Amino acid sequence: MADITRLRNMTGAGMMDCKNALNEAAGDFDKAVELIRKRGQALAAKREDRDTAEGCVLSGTKGDFAAVVALKCETDFVAIGEDFVALTRTILDAALENLPKNIDELLAIKLPKGTIAELITDRSGVSGEKMEIGYYEYVMAPYVASYIHTGNRLATIVGFNQTTSAEIAKDVAMQIAAMSPVAVNKEGVCKTIIDTELKIAREKALEAGKPENLVDKIAEGALTKFFKESTLLQQDYIKDSKLSVEAFLKQSDKDLTVTEFKRVSLG
Numbered sequence: 001m002a003d004i005t006r007l008r009n010m011t012g013a014g015m016m017d018c019k020n021a022l023n024e025a026a027g028d029f030d031k032a033v034e035l036i037r038k039r040g041q042a043l044a045a046k047r048e049d050r051d052t053a054e055g056c057v058l059s060g061t062k063g064d065f066a067a068v069v070a071l072k073c074e075t076d077f078v079a080i081g082e083d084f085v086a087l088t089r090t091i092l093d094a095a096l097e098n099l100p101k102n103i104d105e106l107l108a109i110k111l112p113k114g115t116i117a118e119l120i121t122d123r124s125g126v127s128g129e130k131m132e133i134g135y136y137e138y139v140m141a142p143y144v145a146s147y148i149h150t151g152n153r154l155a156t157i158v159g160f161n162q163t164t165s166a167e168i169a170k171d172v173a174m175q176i177a178a179m180s181p182v183a184v185n186k187e188g189v190c191k192t193i194i195d196t197e198l199k200i201a202r203e204k205a206l207e208a209g210k211p212e213n214l215v216d217k218i219a220e221g222a223l224t225k226f227f228k229e230s231t232l233l234q235q236d237y238i239k240d241s242k243l244s245v246e247a248f249l250k251q252s253d254k255d256l257t258v259t260e261f262k263r264v265s266l267g
Contacts, residue, residue: 003029017126037118039125052130054079056088057264059146059155062096066144066157068264069095069106071120072134078127085152087123091116095136103136137262145169149177158261168252174238175245176261181232184258189231197226232258 004018006029017036025031055072056079071088073079091106094116100106107117114122116133124131141159147170148155156176160169175181183189201222205215228234233246240248249256 003027003032036125037114037122052132052134053267055134055266056080056085056152057135057148057155057266058085058088058092058152059148059157059264060092060096061144061146061157064142064144065096065099065138065140066146066159067092067095067138068135068146068155068157068262069133070135070155070264070266071131072266073127073131074129078129079152081127083123084127087119088152090119091133095138099138100136101138103133106133106136134266135264137264139260139262141259143169145173147173147177153267154263154265156261156263159259161257161259162253162255164249164252164256168249168256171239172232172245172249172258173261175235176232176263178238179232179235180263180265181235181261182230183232184260185231185233186227189227194223197223232261 003022004015017039018032021032021035022029025035052072052074054074054076055070057068057070059066059068061067069088069092071084071091073084078084090111094109094111095106098105098109100109107115107120109116111119113119120131120133137157139157139159141161143160143163144157145160145166146155146157154177156173158169158173158176160172182193198219201219202215204222205218206212210218233244233249235245237243237245237248243251246257249258
């Protein structure tokens, strides 16, 4: 029983799975761990074509580094489970400690019970569901903040050019969660988005019967409106619509601004 309990604590597998693995391994603990891991790998391979629409999204900070991780699974039942949320937290903590630059580096991080990739495979074998890292993003800046929305399906991280109060930083992180900006400012909006917005505005103007010589001017006006609604610093501040986010920051310090942000949402 002591070995079964130890194996269960290490792998998260069920009591009978641990007992069977130990029996098959003739009491060899390390071999039993390997058997459980291989079964998890086999199950993960079988479910490779399954959709992972549910999951858990968490974010956090350490020093000048902020990260957001989305661990995805198949069902909400698994996503809200304590073990699944704890695994997501473990992955996030590992990211904050090791500062990986991409998902591959994140998956390769070694922890006492195996790499991140192995931990996910092991948990997949226990739950019977496909699991994978859906998103991993990070920000480095002189000051960083994070926000996790209720339900663990949406999280944000944001970097500032200088130190500010935790309250101001959180408000901006919440603004990003609520208003889903596409960039910090209009200079950060990619050309593809700008071209698309202009094209849509021109088509709408022509459909409305506007004179062709005014179409470009109308489209530029629509683009200006898009920048106000969709870029963080120009957006109306959610706690006071009389202020833009930029004006809100300037109230605290005339030099304070946002350098970068990331927003990750499931669904």
